[in-house]
Amino acid sequence: GQNIDQPTxxxxxxxxxxxxxxxxxxxxxNGLFWYQQHAGEAPTFLSYNVLDGLEEKGRFSSFLSRxxxxxxxxxxxxxxxxxxxxxxxxxxxxxxxxxxxAGTKLIIKP
Amino acid sequence: EPEVTQTPxxxxxxxxxxxxxxxxxISNHLYFYWYRQILGQKVEFLVSFYNNEIxxxxxxxxxxxxxxxxxxxxxxxKIRSTKLEDSAMYFCASKLEGQTSGGTEAFFGxxxxxxxx
Numbered sequence: 424g425q426n427i428d429q430p431t432x433x434x435x436x437x438x439x440x441x442x443x444x445x446x447x448x449x450x451x452x453n454g455l456f457w458y459q460q461h462a463g464e465a466p467t468f469l470s471y472n473v474l475d476g477l478e479e480k481g482r483f484s485s486f487l488s489r490x491x492x493x494x495x496x497x498x499x500x501x502x503x504x505x506x507x508x509x510x511x512x513x514x515x516x517x518x519x520x521x522x523x524x525a526g527t528k529l530i531i532k533p
Numbered sequence: 534e535p536e537v538t539q540t541p542x543x544x545x546x547x548x549x550x551x552x553x554x555x556x557x558x559i560s561n562h563l564y565f566y567w568y569r570q571i572l573g574q575k576v577e578f579l580v581s582f583y584n585n586e587i588x589x590x591x592x593x594x595x596x597x598x599x600x601x602x603x604x605x606x607x608x609x610x611k612i613r614s615t616k617l618e619d620s621a622m623y624f625c626a627s628k629l630e631g632q633t634s635g636g637t638e639a640f641f642g643x644x645x646x647x648x649x650x
Contacts, residue, residue: 468639520581523575523578525575526575
């Protein structure tokens with residue numbers, strides 16, 4: 424079966440760093456995406472990893488280990504606007520049938 | 534910046550009625566998708582569409598669902614006879630290429646919140 428696991432909720436302090444983990448077991452792998460979703464809004468793209476290693480994009484970085492079925496999203500210099508759900512999604516094939524995790528709700532405190 | 538637009542933003546319908554959710558993908562994109570998210574639950578894939586035909590669909594996408602690209606710009610999702618459990622946020626997405634390479638991502642519309650009563 425398809426399974427993507429991420430923590431339900433995390434809390435962090437403004438200005439700090441937080442790491443959100445995602446583990447997956449899927450039949451087929453064609454990349455892993457991280458999306459940000461504010462309540463009631465559409466997911467917005469953050470990052471994409473298809474090879475092992477770290478991808479850095481400004482305050483956000485994403486890491487992938489295919490052999491371990493593991494990824495993390497690292498958020499630095501947290502801002503209040505980063506309070507949102509962070510969704511891990513695995514693309515199984517070229518048809519972009521994304522399998523989504525349940526999302527991690529990140530709460531930022533002043 | 535180009536964006537995917539969806540209408541209406543919120544639709545309330547009675548159980549058993551037909552609804553059509555509309556999407557205008559980004560103009561030069563070739564691949565189109567519908568996803569749904571029941572309140573408080575995961576985003577779920579419904580269907581992908583390319584070259585005027587369905588390329589893949591999930592088990593959720595049963596005979597009650599259909600998609601169309603009636604003209605060069607619109608991409609619609611029709612639910613023939615709505616059920617209470619169809620209440621969800623429906624997201625349309627479009628993508629320039631089918632192969633996920635070079636970090637090309639799908640762009641999502643803001644969603645249509647469907648409420649079946």
